Amino acid sequence: MTQRTDDTGLPGAPDGPEPGGLSRRGLMRWTGAAGALGVAGAGLLPGLAGTAQAAGADTADASAASTSAKGGAAPAAGDTVFDPIRPPSVPLAVRSPYLSAWLPASTTAGTWPTFWTGHTVAMTGIAQIDGVPFLFLGAPNIDGQVLRGMAQRSLTTTATRSAFRFEAAGVELALTFLSPVEPGDLRRQSMPLSYLTAEVSSLDGAAHDVKLYFDISGEWAHGDTGTKIRWAQEQVPGAGSATVTSLSFTPDTPKELAENGDMASWGTVVWSATGRTGLTWQIGADTAVRPAALTDGRLGDSSDTRQPRAINDDWPVFAFHFDLGSVRRTAQRAVLSLGHVREPAVSYLGTPLPPLWRSYWPAWQQMAAFFHADADAAATRTAALDRKVRTEATAAGGPKYAALCALALRQAFGGTELVSRDGEPWAFLKEISSDGNVSTVDVTYPATPVFAWADPAYLGLLLAPLLEYAEHGGWPKQFAPHDLGSSYPNAAGHNDGNEEDMPVEESANMLLMTAAYLRGVDAATRKAFATAHYAILKQWSDYLVDNALDPGFQNQTDDFTGFIGHSANLALKGILALGAMSQVAAAAGNAADRTRYLGVAKDYIGQWVGKAQDTTPDHLKLAYDQPGTWSLKYNGYPDALLGLGLVPDSVAAEEAAWYLTQVNPFGIPLDVRHAYTKGDWEMWTAAWLRDHPVSGYLIDSLYEFVHTTPSRVPFSDWYDTVNDHQNGFQARPVVGGVFALLSLGR
Known part of the structure; x- marks a missing residue:
C-alpha cells in the first residue's frame, strides 16, 4: 500500500481512494x-x-x-x-x-x-x-x-x-x-x-x-x-x-x-x-x-x-x-x-x-555552514525586530494591530527573493495564489507599507527591474506595465503588449511607490534615483494628467470585481500620483515640474470631490455616474504616507462616519456590491482615517477574522465580512499592507 499526498492544490484537500483501496x-x-x-x-x-x-x-x-x-x-x-x-x-x-x-x-x-x-x-x-x-x-x-x-x-x-x-x-x-x-x-x-x-x-x-x-x-x-x-x-x-x-x-x-x-x-x-x-x-x-x-x-x-x-x-x-x-x-x-x-x-x-x-558564498554548503554558525546572533537580531514590531505597532494601533503585524511580516517578505543582475541586487516578487505573475505592480503596491517601514532600500530593489523593463526592456506602451511576466519565475516581459492592462492603476502605483521609496532614503540616493528614472516617471505622469481625473472604462487592481468606468477610487489614486510626481521632481531638482504637477493635482482633487460626492450627501460614490453607491477609498492612504495634504479633512471625516454605518461582524465590505472585503485595503483605510473611530473598528474586525476563521490557509487578504470565511487568495505578499499605520510613524 502506498502513501499519496495532496496534489489537488486545494488547501486541506484529503486524499481520495486509489485503485485497489485507500492510500x-x-x-x-x-x-x-x-x-x-x-x-x-x-x-x-x-x-x-x-x-x-x-x-x-x-x-x-x-x-x-x-x-x-x-x-x-x-x-x-x-x-x-x-x-x-x-x-x-x-x-x-x-x-x-x-x-x-x-x-x-x-x-x-x-x-x-x-x-x-x-x-x-x-x-x-x-x-x-x-x-x-x-x-x-x-x-x-x-x-x-x-x-x-x-x-x-x-x-x-x-x-x-x-x-x-x-x-x-x-x-x-x-x-x-x-x-x-x-x-x-x-x-x-x-x-x-x-x-x-x-x-x-x-x-x-x-x-x-x-x-x-x-x-x-x-x-x-x-x-x-x-x-x-x-x-x-x-x-x-x-x-x-x-x-x-x-x-x-x-x-x-x-x-x-x-x-x-x-x-x-x-x-x-x-x-x-x-x-x-x-x-x-x-x-x-x-x-x-x-x-x-x-x-x-x-x-x-x-x-x-x-x-x-x-x-x-x-x-x-x-x-x-x-x-x-x-x-x-x-x-x-x-x-x-x-x-x-x-x-x-x-x-x-x-x-x-x-x-x-x-555573490557571498561559492556553494550552498558554505552558506548553510554560515547560517548555522550565525544561529545565536540571528536569534538575537530577530528578537530585537520582534520587539520593535510589537512595541511600535501597539503604540500605533493597539495589541490586536500588533498581532496582525506579527503574522504579516514573514508572509510579505516570503513572497519575494533577491537575485543578482550583472552584480547588482534586484528583488522579484511572486503574485502568489492569484495569477502567479512576476513582480505584479498592483501586488507590490499594496505590500508597500511593510517595506516602507522595515526596509525602504528593499522597496527600491523591487522597483529596479520594473523600471529597467519599462526603460530598456522593450515595453511598448505609454503607461506602466502590469507585471514582468505571466508566470513566475520567468520575467519574459510583454513586448507584444499583450498583458492585463491597468493603465491608470499601474502608472499611478509606480509613481506612488517611487515617492515612498525616495521618502525613506538619504538625500544623495534620492537625487540619484529620481534623476536616473526621471524620463519614464514623467512619461507615466503625463499619461495621468490626461486620464486620471476621470478614468475611462478600465481594469484596476480589484480585477475580481471587473472593469469599471469613472471610478472615484481609481481617480483618487491617479491624482495623488501626480502629487507624488511633484516630490520626484523636487528630488531631481526640477522646480518647474514640481510646481506643475502639484498644481494639476490640487486642481484635480477639487474637481474630484465634486464629482465623487453622492447626492445624499454624506459619502463618496463608487463611481462618478453611480449615485447611491459607495466604496472603501483606501487610496487615501498615500496622501498620509507622503504628506501630500491633498484630500480635504472634511472628506476624510465624512467617509469615516459613513463606513461605520456599513459594518459587518468581520469587517467593512470593499464596496456596495459584495459582502467581501480585502484585509490589506482595510488596513490602508485604517491608516488614512487613523484619527477616526472607524480605524479601530477595522483593526479589531480584521483581527477577529484572522483569529477565528475556519479557513485554515495562510493569511487570506480576500474574505467575507459576514461569514468569516476566505473568499479567495492566500499567502500573498499583499499582507504587507497591514503595516500601513506603522509606516506613517517612520
Whole structure:
C-alpha cells in the first residue's frame, strides 16, 4: 500500500481512494489509522482534552485527523494558549516563494505541514522520554506503535518566529520555527534558509533521558509525488570545530525555471543539523527509518542506496536523531535548518539570473555552514525586530494591530527573493495564489507599507527591474506595465503588449511607490534615483494628467470585481500620483515640474470631490455616474504616507462616519456590491482615517477574522465580512499592507 499526498492544490484537500483501496495517508485521514500513531494517543495525556475556548476552537482542524475509528480523539485546542493570535495557518519555514511551509491547524501533533497550496510537505517530530515515545509534530504512520501526544500548551507568534511549548512526562519541549527577516542586510536576507530549534528541560526537577527524532519527506522537493529524486549526505565544516550535517535531495531530472503546482521543479532541498554529541542521521523508507529510531534509540548514519526513486516509492525520509542524554532544568538544544536553493533563481528577458546569495558564498554548503554558525546572533537580531514590531505597532494601533503585524511580516517578505543582475541586487516578487505573475505592480503596491517601514532600500530593489523593463526592456506602451511576466519565475516581459492592462492603476502605483521609496532614503540616493528614472516617471505622469481625473472604462487592481468606468477610487489614486510626481521632481531638482504637477493635482482633487460626492450627501460614490453607491477609498492612504495634504479633512471625516454605518461582524465590505472585503485595503483605510473611530473598528474586525476563521490557509487578504470565511487568495505578499499605520510613524 502506498502513501499519496495532496496534489489537488486545494488547501486541506484529503486524499481520495486509489485503485485497489485507500492510500496510506488516505487511510490515516479517513479511518483514523494515524490515531494509532499519536493523534488518538494524544487524548491519553492528563489535562490535554478540554473545553475549546472561543479563540481557539478549531472546527476546521479535521486535517489533524478527526475522531479515530479506533476510539481515539484528536488533540483539543482548548488547552493551548495563543499569544497574541491564533493564526489561521501557522508560518513554519517561510523565506521565499518556494520555501513556504505552514501548519494548517492549531496543534502540531496529527497534522502534516503543507506548502502554501495545501500540498503536503511532511515533517515528523517525536520525543522519547525515559523510553516512552511522544508525538509532537506531524502524522506519521509507524506500524504497530501507539504514540501518545505531547500536550501543546502554547503557541506564540512573533514577527519572525512561531514558538510552540509542549509538556509530557515531566519534560518541557520548546519548539521554535524561526524565519529571519533581515532589514538592511542583503547577505543574510538572501539566504533561502529557515531555523528549527528544539530545547528540552525538566519540569519536575528530576533527571529524564530524552531523545528527539525529526524527519522530512521527499515531498518538499516537488509538487508531483511521482517525481524521482536523488539525495546525498555531507559533513560540512562549520565555525571553529563545529560540523554541520546536511541531508539534501533534488529532482533527478529537474526542469529548470519551471513549476509544478506552484512548487519549483528544480533546485535542492537542504535539511541540516548542527553537530553535537548524540547526533545520528539516516535516509531511507519511512517505514524503516522511524521504527529504527524508536527501537534502537539512534539512527544508522546510513543512506538508502536505491536511488533515484519516486517520492511516493517507499516514501524516502531524511531523518536526524538527537540523544540528549540525561536532561535536568538546564535546557538541552538541537538546532536544525531547512532550505530550498535554486540556480538560476529566475530569468529576465531570457537571461538566467543567479540568486544573490551566490555573490557571498561559492556553494550552498558554505552558506548553510554560515547560517548555522550565525544561529545565536540571528536569534538575537530577530528578537530585537520582534520587539520593535510589537512595541511600535501597539503604540500605533493597539495589541490586536500588533498581532496582525506579527503574522504579516514573514508572509510579505516570503513572497519575494533577491537575485543578482550583472552584480547588482534586484528583488522579484511572486503574485502568489492569484495569477502567479512576476513582480505584479498592483501586488507590490499594496505590500508597500511593510517595506516602507522595515526596509525602504528593499522597496527600491523591487522597483529596479520594473523600471529597467519599462526603460530598456522593450515595453511598448505609454503607461506602466502590469507585471514582468505571466508566470513566475520567468520575467519574459510583454513586448507584444499583450498583458492585463491597468493603465491608470499601474502608472499611478509606480509613481506612488517611487515617492515612498525616495521618502525613506538619504538625500544623495534620492537625487540619484529620481534623476536616473526621471524620463519614464514623467512619461507615466503625463499619461495621468490626461486620464486620471476621470478614468475611462478600465481594469484596476480589484480585477475580481471587473472593469469599471469613472471610478472615484481609481481617480483618487491617479491624482495623488501626480502629487507624488511633484516630490520626484523636487528630488531631481526640477522646480518647474514640481510646481506643475502639484498644481494639476490640487486642481484635480477639487474637481474630484465634486464629482465623487453622492447626492445624499454624506459619502463618496463608487463611481462618478453611480449615485447611491459607495466604496472603501483606501487610496487615501498615500496622501498620509507622503504628506501630500491633498484630500480635504472634511472628506476624510465624512467617509469615516459613513463606513461605520456599513459594518459587518468581520469587517467593512470593499464596496456596495459584495459582502467581501480585502484585509490589506482595510488596513490602508485604517491608516488614512487613523484619527477616526472607524480605524479601530477595522483593526479589531480584521483581527477577529484572522483569529477565528475556519479557513485554515495562510493569511487570506480576500474574505467575507459576514461569514468569516476566505473568499479567495492566500499567502500573498499583499499582507504587507497591514503595516500601513506603522509606516506613517517612520
